[in-house]
Amino acid sequence: MxxxxxxxxxxxxxxxxxxxxxxxxxxxxxxxxxxxxxxxxxxxxxxxxxxxxxxxxxxxxxxxxxxxxxxxxxxxxxxxxxxxxxxxxxxxxGEAFDMPGRLLVLLTGLSCPLLFVTGLLRWLQKQTVKRHSHG
CATH class of the missing domain: 3.10.450 (Nuclear Transport Factor 2; Chain: A,)
Structure with a gap:
């Protein structure tokens, strides 16, 4: 109307x-x-x-x-x-599955920094091995 x-x-x-x-x-x-x-x-x-x-x-x-x-x-x-x-x-x-969904989103979000740190540590280990094998 x-x-x-x-x-x-x-x-x-x-x-x-x-x-x-x-x-x-x-x-x-x-x-x-x-x-x-x-x-x-x-x-x-x-x-x-x-x-x-x-x-x-x-x-x-x-x-x-x-x-x-x-x-x-x-x-x-x-x-x-x-x-x-x-x-x-x-x-x-994480809203779809209440608290378990939110915790899953939190854990998957934390996986990115975790992958960065473990990748950096692995790279540093390889650099140490390269220095010892050449020196």
């Missing part, structure tokens, strides 16, 4: 309640309010099983005047490629 002089914006609570009719079991994560008179509410929810807790992909757009649902994205319906893309950030941040 285009805005008119008599149009009033629904409340944020009403927008959230309307979005919850589409995904009643989902957790509320964040709300984006309309950016102008033609915008809509974007209600970001998280369904059980979504890999990202901070940036879930369950979204509902709600008309700011009528409260009608304009669009809903359900990650269950995503293609294989979209699902793969959806998993990239949670895997790289």
């Amino acid at each position: 285009p805005p008119s002089a008599t149009s009033s914006v629904i409340s944020i609570d009403q927008a959230v309640n309307n979005a919850r009719t589409v995904f009643p079991q989902a957790e509320l994560r964040w709300i984006e309010t309309p950016h102008d008179a033609h915008g809509s509410f974007r209600i970001n929810l998280r369904q059980a099983g979504e890999p990202s807790r901070r940036f879930p992909k369950t979204n509902v757009w709600v008309d700011q005047y009528s409260g009608n649902i304009l669009l809903a994205h359900d990650p269950v319906d995503f293609s294989a490629g979209d699902t793969f893309i959806h998993w990239l950030h949670p895997l790289h941040s």
